[in-house]
Amino acid sequence: MGPRERREREREEVRTRILDAARELFANEGFEAVTMRRIADRIEYSPTAIYFHFRDKEALLKELCDHDFGALAHRFTDIARIPDTIERLRQTGYAYAQFGIDYPNHYRLMFMTPHPPIDPADQELERGNPEEDAYAFLKLIVAEAVATGRFREGFTDADLIAQTIWAGMHGVISLHIAKCNDGWVDWRPLEDRTRSMVGMIIDGFTR
Amino acid sequence: MGPRERREREREEVRTRILDAARELFANEGFEAVTMRRIADRIEYSPTAIYFHFRDKEALLKELCDHDFGALAHRFTDIARIPDTIERLRQTGYAYAQFGIDYPNHYRLMFMTPHPPIDPADQELERGNPEEDAYAFLKLIVAEAVATGRFREGFTDADLIAQTIWAGMHGVISLHIAKCNDGWVDWRPLEDRTRSMVGMIIDGFTR
DNA sequence: CAACCTAACTTAACGTTGTTAAGTAACGGA
């Protein structure tokens, strides 16, 4: 089946080019500022062509977000080898923050923008696997810290603790992305705020 | 000067009606979902009439946000009377969270959406005054805690600490607003997460 | 080989959006 496969491959190639163009434009200028016509211009197709590969602009976004969730999780692969649980937690915090700093527009779409609830049926990403799911990675660290007695007494709910830690780091990054232009707060350097949050988290939970 | 004053008053009245209509629509449906035409319909004016009172949709938003920043600060007036510094800090955290829960759409526009930097010249709100500025209120508590030795040694930068505390609470609320529909996280109840964050903050900073 | 069909597009258009240009009616002051 020669031609059949070639057509399939060509189709996939166009799809990828749309995604690449959209990713770059979204990352540089933000979702709302980028139009379907601009994406189409970039790859020298008509705007309508995009709709043959993606249902709508939101579907394009979702595909990119899914990819970025994976990219975030992959940042942790090296960290996973750190033997000390608390040190691993600390470095996870820093890596998470760095991701938000590196890709603020991606971060905004991934974590700061409400999306319509998606049908669990067409959920592509593998959730629960620490190598693919950043939350699962964090939860694993927390569970280990609980199991090995690194956390204070009474702190046993790994989900609750992980969600609190995540919220803390997310707060630093999202506040930075949304409010860094606001002159009325005498902002401390972002690195200091990141360090301070990681410190507060560790001081707050460890013995 | 009778007629002069009356005209002025009538003008202000229309302005207020526009603001009220916009506030309700924004709060219920979000900024992007509300059109100028819908606001105009609501007050039985033509869409163009709004532009006689506000430069554009963004200016309308800014005026509402400014009002809400004041409303947030006013939530703290009762709390300001709590004698114990740390208890005051705790209640401030809960009140902040409650504000975000009560007005998620307002909260999103105030703290989760990047806005173009505004000219300091036309800054209406009184910043730095704890009765009008929620951040100043928090910073005051932190400074008091530092001064009375309630925080650990080395924690002396009131701005850095206040920004870390703010980020923590903001993280809980903003993550809730943006991701509460995401089924892949086994979310603990929001009250538990709020309590957990307040606890982590206090355990993290106090002796 | 010819007829046909379908996949992968393009061009043109639709309905909405924020916003502006042009016109108008009412009213206060000279």
Next chain:
DNA sequence: TCCGTTACTTAACAACGTTAAGTTAGGTTG
């Protein structure tokens, strides 16, 4: 009484996401 400003309205513009209606190339089938 005339004039000019104030406070609007109606009509229109450009840009947006999206869709309807062709069009063309290539593979499949009678």
